[in-house]
Amino acid sequence: MAGFRAGFTAMLPIWLGVAPFAVAYAVTARAAGLSLFETQLMSVTVFAGASQFAAAGLFGQGVGGWSIIATTFLLNVRHVLYGLSLAQQLPISGWRRLMAAQFLTDEAYGVTIAAGPVQPGGLSLPFLLGAELSLYAVWNLFTLIGSLAGAVIPDPRAVGADVVFPLAFLGLLVPLVAGRRELLVAVVSGLLAWGVSRFFPGGLTVLIAGVGGALLGAYLTTRRPVDA
Numbered sequence: 001m002a003g004f005r006a007g008f009t010a011m012l013p014i015w016l017g018v019a020p021f022a023v024a025y026a027v028t029a030r031a032a033g034l035s036l037f038e039t040q041l042m043s044v045t046v047f048a049g050a051s052q053f054a055a056a057g058l059f060g061q062g063v064g065g066w067s068i069i070a071t072t073f074l075l076n077v078r079h080v081l082y083g084l085s086l087a088q089q090l091p092i093s094g095w096r097r098l099m100a101a102q103f104l105t106d107e108a109y110g111v112t113i114a115a116g117p118v119q120p121g122g123l124s125l126p127f128l129l130g131a132e133l134s135l136y137a138v139w140n141l142f143t144l145i146g147s148l149a150g151a152v153i154p155d156p157r158a159v160g161a162d163v164v165f166p167l168a169f170l171g172l173l174v175p176l177v178a179g180r181r182e183l184l185v186a187v188v189s190g191l192l193a194w195g196v197s198r199f200f201p202g203g204l205t206v207l208i209a210g211v212g213g214a215l216l217g218a219y220l221t222t223r224r225p226v227d228a
Contacts, residue, residue: 018049019134019142025052026146032060043143047103047136050220051075065219081210082109084168089123096125103132181220189213211215 051072193209
């Protein structure tokens with residue numbers, strides 16, 4: 001239970017960024033023609049901010065169901081990397097794996113990986129679930145608030161709330177850069193993500209940059225100096 005509480009409270013600073021975007025999603029979905037029930041149901045069952053925004057926007061444009069599915073798949077494909085990373089450090093199976101996968105988000109993954117080395121006993125399932133359900137609770141609560149409040153809520157981007165997410169991940173990254181190798185991987189991954197983002201959607205950008213950074217990190221970790 002202590003691990004769950006630690007994971008839950010570790011996400012509290014990120015609520016500042018998640019809450020306004022949950023409201024913005026709800027306003028977007030209602031404007032696209034989704035009912036209050038449909039808007040809330042998507043947050044309860046899908047729980048993926050970027051995908052929900054995309055799906056609501058495409059629905060409002062009258063796009064077909066398969067196109068919406070394909071788009072949201074590309075946006076969420078980065079979660080494959082998250083799952084592979086967690087599976088190496090947190091061996092779980094059965095319903096626990098399914099539950100952890102259902103509620104996994106970028107923020108929960110980042111906070112869990114960053115906090116793992118300093119948690120008693122290392123990375124744990126209770127901490128991960130606490131982090132995941134913390135965001136799940138606030139996302140659904142503010143989806144409902146946004147659905148009820150409607151147009152009276154300003155766009156989070158207009159007030160600069162979107163800066164919370166990159167700053168949060170930068171804060172998670174800095175403690176993990178322990179030497180020149182980690183710094184090189186971070187810089188190369190960032191540049192790769194910037195370049196790829198000019199041609200591909202966000203989810204695919206994260207996947208390509210993540211794979212590229214992982215391969216570079218593996219090479220730098222396993223290479224052996226050449227004997228003179």
